[in-house]
Amino acid sequence: MIVAGNRWRARCLLALACGLAALGGARADDAAAPRSGYQFSSPMVREMQDDAFANPGMLWVAKGRALWDTPARAGGKSCAACHGGAETGLAGVGARYPRMSPRLGKPINLEQRINLCRTEHMQAPAYAYESDELLALTTLVRHQSRGQPVSVEVDGAAAPFLASGKAFFEARRGAMNLACSQCHDRIVGKSLRDDVVSQGQSNGFPAYRLRWQTLGSMHLRFQACNFAVGAEPLPLGDDDYVNLELYVAWRGRGLPIETPAVRR
Numbered sequence: 001m002i003v004a005g006n007r008w009r010a011r012c013l014l015a016l017a018c019g020l021a022a023l024g025g026a027r028a029d030d031a032a033a034p035r036s037g038y039q040f041s042s043p044m045v046r047e048m049q050d051d052a053f054a055n056p057g058m059l060w061v062a063k064g065r066a067l068w069d070t071p072a073r074a075g076g077k078s079c080a081a082c083h084g085g086a087e088t089g090l091a092g093v094g095a096r097y098p099r100m101s102p103r104l105g106k107p108i109n110l111e112q113r114i115n116l117c118r119t120e121h122m123q124a125p126a127y128a129y130e131s132d133e134l135l136a137l138t139t140l141v142r143h144q145s146r147g148q149p150v151s152v153e154v155d156g157a158a159a160p161f162l163a164s165g166k167a168f169f170e171a172r173r174g175a176m177n178l179a180c181s182q183c184h185d186r187i188v189g190k191s192l193r194d195d196v197v198s199q200g201q202s203n204g205f206p207a208y209r210l211r212w213q214t215l216g217s218m219h220l221r222f223q224a225c226n227f228a229v230g231a232e233p234l235p236l237g238d239d240d241y242v243n244l245e246l247y248v249a250w251r252g253r254g255l256p257i258e259t260p261a262v263r264r
């Protein structure tokens with residue numbers, strides 16, 4: 001994970017605390033319609049995202065295409081052999097994850113679904129979370145749904161997992177005792193340090209972050225937000241993060257998939 005030095009952390013926490021204190025009881029409209037992080041980005045960052053040649057995230061799409069067509073071992077099948085062409089083979093699928101795995105009895109995200117294909121259908125080892133390969137394939141599959149509305153299944157067996165994700169979103173944590181909702185519901189549109197606080201939507205992920213100088217998963221962003229309030233981040237791929245991802249997707253239902261988005 002990305003870890004900043006303690007000095008940076010102390011300064012950052014102080015600035016966040018002051019920013020929040022100054023904002024006092026400010027409260028954005030809770031019933032506001034979902035808005036993408038794109039709408040809170042600067043024109044320069046938006047232009048970079050919109051231009052396929054300037055968007056650095058497209059490098060992962062290209063890496064994903066190469067992996068898509070390559071069998072994991074000699075004589076084995078590639079993703080393409082079972083799922084069709086790299087451009088549209090799984091179009092629409094990326095907009096519907098996380099999704100219940102009937103066999104595992106819990107929701108899994110796209111990274112985990114891809115790794116199940118590796119282990120169950122390709123007799124190949126799972127990729128490490130946040131590895132270049134897993135990011136590339138996840139980005140490619142989500143990119144195949146670009147422009148399609150986020151739409152996750154939250155009824156029936158998924159309901160308790162959604163509830164758990166919502167509880168996580170609303171629970172205060174860390175040295176600053178702040179919940180996700182306190183920033184991403186209550187001070188949307190306000191400035192915190194050099195950022196404009198967005199609704200914390202997931203429709204652009206995996207996303208290229210200029211500050212990371214690389215592309216990162218949804219869970220890496222969750223870790224960064226935990227870290228920003230002095231809370232212990234969970235491991236990438238943790239069940240609680242998958243539930244959170246499900247809730248965040250549901251909260252942003254209808255937003256178009258932007259993967260790979262560019263963010264500051």
Ligand code: HEC
Pocket residue numbers: 068077078079080081082083090093099110113114117118120121122137141
């Ligand atoms: C040998 C055939 C096979 C190969 C190779 C394969 N898959 Fe799959 N994949 C499946 C099957 C079958 C399913 C349906 C779920 C199941 O039965 O496991 C599936 C499901 C999926 C899904 C979820 C689809 C949905 O509608 O929810 C994704 C995403 C996916 N595969 C991605 C990949 C990627 C990426 C690769 C290459 C790394 C890959 N698969 C390789 C057979 C394969």
Ligand code: HEC
Pocket residue numbers: 016036037038040169178179180181182183184192195196197198199200201202204207221222225226228229244248263
């Ligand atoms: C102290 C305020 C604060 C808290 C608390 C916080 N975040 Fe964030 N978050 C930010 C800032 C600042 C950014 C970067 C600018 C933006 O998109 O809001 C951000 C970005 C994000 C993004 C990326 C949005 C995009 O479009 O790129 C997501 C998703 C997110 N946060 C989710 C969460 C979740 C989930 C939690 C709780 C675990 C959380 N945040 C807690 C301040 C916060």
